[in-house]
Amino acid sequence: MNRNHASRDGVRLADHPFVKDLPAALVASMSRIAVERSFETGELLLREGEPAREFLLIVDGKVALEVATPERPRLTIQTVGPGEVLGWSWLTFPYHWRLDARALKPTHAFSVDSDRLRTFLNEDPANGFQFLLHLLPVIAQRLENTQFQLLDVHGS
Amino acid sequence: MPYVVRGQTRETPDTVTLVLSPGPGAEPHPFAPGQFNMVYVFGLGEVAISISGDAEQPDRLVHTVRAAGKVTHALTEMTSGSTVGVRGPYGAGWPLSKVRGKDVVIVAGGLGLPPLRPAVYEMLRQRDAYGRIEIIYGSRSPRDLVYYEEIQGWRALPGLRFQTTVDTAGRDWYGDVGLVTARLPDARFDPPNTAAFLCGPEIMMKLTAQALTARGVPEDSIFLSLERNMKCAVGICGHCQFGPEFVCRDGPVFPYSEIRRFLAVREV
Structure with missing residues (x-):
């Protein structure tokens, strides 16, 4: 379900933890191009290989990031919940999702049009840099998670 | 001291929780949360295993063991009535x-x-x-x-x-x-x-x-x-040395403020 305004049950995109401390002008721009989306349990939010056209900011619910390989069942490599964000494939060419994301329970999110957001960030490098500084810890945590999985620290 | 296996619960495919009670001539030994015992499988060897039961029930000694080597593998295969050797408890527990x-x-x-x-x-x-x-x-x-x-x-x-x-x-x-x-x-x-x-x-x-x-x-x-290769459990052999500390005698529980600098050292 999509709704064309970035405020859900009184929760505004500007209240989302990810955009806190982002420049106000950038948050205002993001709010203008954001819609709210709802996903049922089991519904795919993102599908690997498809064009990455949105940046999702999770308001409530829980989402599993899944990888699929031909010879084994789908594997959840991370879950994302309220206050977290989903997807940065829209920032890097060729702008296709690299994972599936599936709702583990009813999930609500703000969806920001990523083509337009990328244009904003390109046109205003200062804002673009601030945005990347906010996104970098998310990417770093994903990498750290991957390190743990590679090290198999709990299994050794 | 001889202890007898009174029950076992398979927690995961390779992990078992054993309930032990004092065998002939053995007395229950009180322990503090966080301490460990040296558990001996006759003919195979001895391993350090933390105590995972209730300190208010010292006559019901509980150890959860993952099969990682020959001794721990044997422990996970123990059946009721089997006898193991137990010495301990050792170490400083949770404060x-x-x-x-x-x-x-x-x-x-x-x-x-x-x-x-x-x-x-x-x-x-x-x-x-x-x-x-x-x-x-x-x-x-x-x-x-x-x-x-x-x-x-x-x-x-x-x-x-x-x-x-x-x-x-x-x-x-x-x-x-x-x-x-x-x-x-x-x-x-x-x-x-x-x-x-x-x-x-x-x-x-x-x-x-x-x-x-x-x-x-x-x-x-x-x-x-901390977990280290503990052998003697009484601070003599040096197998579990961690910086200036012996994990078996001075630990295994340490304040972060005391060991933080050693956690950053590659070979301690």
Whole structure:
């Protein structure tokens, strides 16, 4: 379900933890191009290989990031919940999702049009840099998670 | 001292919880939460295993063992009536008396939960003496989680939150997947008045301690249980030396403030 305004049950995109401390002008721009989306349990939010056209900011619910390989069942490599964000494939060419994301329970999110957001960030490098500084810890945590999985620290 | 296996519960495909009682001529030996025993399988050898039962029931000695070598493999195959040798308890346990009146954050990774379970029992027994209890338990996968039924009971208790997360999972898992540190933001506690008990892989404890101090928990209120190759258990042989400390004698529980600098050293 999509709704064309970035405020859900009184929760505004500007209240989302990810955009806190982002420049106000950038948050205002993001709010203008954001819609709210709802996903049922089991519904795919993102599908690997498809064009990455949105940046999702999770308001409530829980989402599993899944990888699929031909010879084994789908594997959840991370879950994302309220206050977290989903997807940065829209920032890097060729702008296709690299994972599936599936709702583990009813999930609500703000969806920001990523083509337009990328244009904003390109046109205003200062804002673009601030945005990347906010996104970098998310990417770093994903990498750290991957390190743990590679090290198999709990299994050794 | 001879101890007799009275019961065994298979927690996961490679992990078993054994219940032991004193054998002929042996006396129950009181222990403190966080201490360990040296458990001897006759003809095979001896291993250090933390005590995972209730300190109020010293005649019912509980050890949770993962099959990792020949001795531990033999322990996981023990049947009721089998006899093992036990010496101990050894080491310094969790400083429960020091953390009374505080919120307590417990973070366990893998088989780090069994050494913490006696501390949880103690805190639940004296519930009013402690503030909020936040437990975060990380494991390799859902099938590697231990004490599943008991954890469901803990989840229902007021003033205690139990979060579980795993490294990877299949589609039948609806819980969290990711690092234990990713669950810390959901934990509610008053940082200056919080103590933390950590047990698990050293890298996990290091990252967790860093995250807790970043949130304002004092370094001397964070306690880590270290695991080293313990042989003599009485601070003589040196196998478990960690910097200037012997893990068997001076630990296994140490304040983060005392060992932080050694956690950054490649070869200790």
